[in-house]
Amino acid sequence: MPANVTIRSLAQQLGVSVATVSEALRNSPRVRPETRERVHRMAEKLGYQSNPLLGAALSAVRRSRHHGFSGVLGLVDVTIDEHTELMLFHREVVRGAAARAQELGFRTEVFWVGPKPPALSVTRLNGVLRARCIPGVIFLPFDRRQDFSAFDLSQIAAVGMDHRLLQPSLHTIQPDHYLSMRRALDLLTARGYQRIGLALEARKDERVDHKWSSGFISFFRVSGHTLAVPPLVTPKLNQKTFTTWFKKHRPDVIIGHEQAMIDWVEALKLRVPDDVGFFRINVTERSRPCAGLDLLPHRLGATAVETVVGMLHRREQGVPRFPLSISLDAEFVDGPTLRAAP
Template identity: 70%
Template structure:
């Protein structure tokens, strides 16, 4: 069986130095165009495959500040309205990813895609990743769906988060929105709530492919009339819409994102949690202490890093033929906005006379 082509074997074949071969394969302008073309053609014909981990290591060694470095994993977010600022949830995802990467001998670097600097175009991002020898990328959970069909994945091990790439389909890490909501409603029922109301902006539900509302409604499938309180899912939530819904259906606990709901209840002389409870879907972004779902952004970021590193060690890159998803369960987080769980009463037995 013939040995796989290497930079050294290509150099011997073409009568060039290994440095020239390396630069040519990186499409460096330091090498004449005709030489680059000759080297790259010979590499293709010989079946040469770049080792992403080795390339990243050599790139790091050339930059002495990265002593002990095994590779870099790029974290990519999209600048909305030219803002390059991570949301609270994304900040925690990045912290979890960075910590796990360090444990595995890697580092992370954040990149922005957008129209104006410091954000990069998709093409420019490709060039920067290649030039820096960055073999793995995690696409953070974008606020809006993005099309990255112009991105060259051929030499990249990539993982997406939250199915926010409309094109292409990658391996994905995400919270289990459906089951997390399903379990939350079950636990709220265990706390004694009987009229559970879901209150969301439509974009929040649409962003997760309506898994919040689907998980909520799944708890009431066996009830002939459905949920006692129909969900309020509005394009824009405001005090008037909320007040009309609340007065009509009288939920005893409200599940949603915005804690402004508590202010609206207080304006109606409703106390939280004495009269009505509030349960926040994502406690990472809470403005005040409250009960809710911890979507575990640290674990999501760490899991995404583990997935990319595993792909690198398996020498997997490009768009997967069969994309896979890893779902992370949220956990219940107690707080002062709901009443304590009701404990079952002890059964009484009559004394014999």
């Protein structure tokens, strides 16, 4: 094995230009997949190792000279019918991803997977990504569990944005729902609330691996505060179910995802926030001003892009042996649905 394998010596061995080897080692879509594979095989055979500090410096130099285009990153969402429209939260994730991708020399494109056109089948998506030499994919948060085991990731760097992706198991970027709930309860108890109620549809809690409800219950178990109101986690959260629970337990503040709860409280001749407070667990999708948690979808999208681009620079493709999870703390957003801080 040569003592000092360089990009130039790799190029000589392969009979290609130095630029081609450099681009191939960065998994650039400018290089044909078969050429990239040949370069990677030779680099591995000869024991080539890149210098990450030098690579970072050269990348900075390239960015200072011009805004180069490195390729497209795919953002994958799922639809159960022919409708392909992003939810508000997903739109912010996509905006954050697009903005960060542009800074790093990429652009993003949304791809829909589903049973009906214009959505693509998993097999068709694979073909499109391969034909267009798209090197990286981000799976957007899914409403239902999804199985992409038929998806070929052998030449793709990919991350997920929740644990609704059953297969394959990927690096994941997501809000820290559990810790964010506990910190929200710290804030609410500091405001003087003593009968804190949690009202959720079961599927909303399930899609975050029950971290909302478990964070709620564990707070009272370890904080010394009394769990005065049992959480309402129900298959269908409607006015009748909510009102029955509310009348029985009389919470002085409600944590929930359904802003209609404000109307349901006011229908009982109570005022928000004078009589009862309301705290929304995802303010991105609020329909009017309220206090709650900002799950930072813009930052989540940016972090997902940074992770994929880092994987591309390290030539990490396929299913990771040890999937990592990156969790972002939510931020508290004050609003007119809580009484003022003392």
